[in-house]
Amino acid sequence: MSFYESDNNEVNELETSYGVSREYYKSVKETIEIFDLYYSVTSRENAFLKFNRLKQSWLNDVEFLSSITDICMNASYQEIIGMGPCVVPLILADLKKEPDYWFWALEMLTTENPVQTNDLGDLKKMTDAWLRWGESKGFC
Amino acid sequence: MHGLDGESLKVSAKFLTNLNKTSEASKSYNCIAWAAGDSARFWWPIGGFWPSNVSRKLVIDSFIDAFATLGYMECGNGDLESGYEKVAIYEKNCVPKHAARQLPNANWTSKLGRNIDIEHTLEELDKIQYISDRYGQVTRFMKRKI
Numbered sequence: 001m002s003f004y005e006s007d008n009n010e011v012n013e014l015e016t017s018y019g020v021s022r023e024y025y026k027s028v029k030e031t032i033e034i035f036d037l038y039y040s041v042t043s044r045e046n047a048f049l050k051f052n053r054l055k056q057s058w059l060n061d062v063e064f065l066s067s068i069t070d071i072c073m074n075a076s077y078q079e080i081i082g083m084g085p086c087v088v089p090l091i092l093a094d095l096k097k098e099p100d101y102w103f104w105a106l107e108m109l110t111t112e113n114p115v116q117t118n119d120l121g122d123l124k125k126m127t128d129a130w131l132r133w134g135e136s137k138g139f140c
Numbered sequence: 141m142h143g144l145d146g147e148s149l150k151v152s153a154k155f156l157t158n159l160n161k162t163s164e165a166s167k168s169y170n171c172i173a174w175a176a177g178d179s180a181r182f183w184w185p186i187g188g189f190w191p192s193n194v195s196r197k198l199v200i201d202s203f204i205d206a207f208a209t210l211g212y213m214e215c216g217n218g219d220l221e222s223g224y225e226k227v228a229i230y231e232k233n234c235v236p237k238h239a240a241r242q243l244p245n246a247n248w249t250s251k252l253g254r255n256i257d258i259e260h261t262l263e264e265l266d267k268i269q270y271i272s273d274r275y276g277q278v279t280r281f282m283k284r285k286i
Contacts, residue, residue, distance in 0.1 A: 064253040064274060066170035067237055068184040069198060071254075100167060104187060121181035121189025123168050 005029075047083065051090045054080045072104040081105050092134040099127040106130055156256070159264075162249065163257035172203070174251035175227045175239035176210055200280060203229055203236045212282035218262060220246040224283040228262065232276025240265070 006014065006025070014020040057076040065071050080087055088109050091102045103126050107113045114133040119125035134140040172183035181189040183206070185196040191209040195202045204214060207227055218228050220242065228248065230238035240248040243259065250265065251257050266272055 062254065064255055064271070066172060066182075066184070066251070066253045068182065068187040070237075072187070101182075101187075120187065121173075121183060123182065 047086055048090065050083065051080060051087055055094065068101060068104070071101055077105065081108050085109050089134075089139050092131065092140045095127055096131060096140060099123045103130060159256075160259040161256045162259050163251075165255045167254045169251060170253060171238045171240070171251040172206075174249065174257060175241040176207065177241070198235060200229065200231060200234070200236055203239070204280060204282065207239075207282050211284040213284065215281050215283040218242065218248075218278070218281050221283065223285060225286045226281055226283045228278045229280040229282070230275045230277060231279040232274070235276075238275035 011022055011025060014025055015022060054076040058074050058080070061074050061076060062071045071077070080091075088106065091106060091109075094100070095102050101123075103113075103115060112133065114129045115126045116129070119129065131140060166179075168182070169179045170182045170184065170188075173179065173181055173189070176183060178189075183189050185194075185198055185202050185206075190196055190202075191206050194205045194209060207229075212227060215226065218226055220226075226242040228240045228242070229236060230240075238250070240250040240260075240262070242248050247259050247261055248265075249257060249259050252271075262278060265275070266277070
């Protein structure tokens, strides 16, 4: 079963909980698979280059900003998040090299947050928390 | 906005050389932290350090309450007052963006985001287009006894 296939129970749930009819699901599923294949083939080889290009653009943009909100809502930063989970190992590797405010991106990409509330704002502690998380998952 | 264009980068490098730099660049703390006297943490209501029991909403009242935990209270101006230390809070489009702390010589000290600390007058910072575009204008002053 492909990533976009759903078994009968899941299709039932789509219909009953979210109002997605079987007909709509079938019509969209194939289009999603083609779209995903196109972007995974055209972008996979360039993920490392793309990440570094966007990272440099982000660093240039946010050099003089104090607002974590502005730092993380930056277009290049958001585009890195848009690269999807494949970029998590790249971010963790970068974090290991030089701590920086990748935490919002990591939380969005992984839906997890290993940082303790008391450690918010402490760059080293937040970095260490995510690197420990990465090690526990086998990413770094 | 994707990246700074070449002109913007030249501007940013140029304005740095004209400023009175008082520290090396650091990502460990930001302007709010520096104004609060903290050079070990990034102060920000969302995702950063924030005083306990102070709202984490990104509004000016949260910043006023945050500085109030350090003994600051609102005052009307940034004039040097004997026996008092002041902070100036900047907003752009009603969103807090920057804070500066007054020095005993009446100048101010600011951490420029993730970059250096500088000593400046409020007017000097206002005149740098690159900075004022990002930080806005001073909207509140606060003071505390020293």
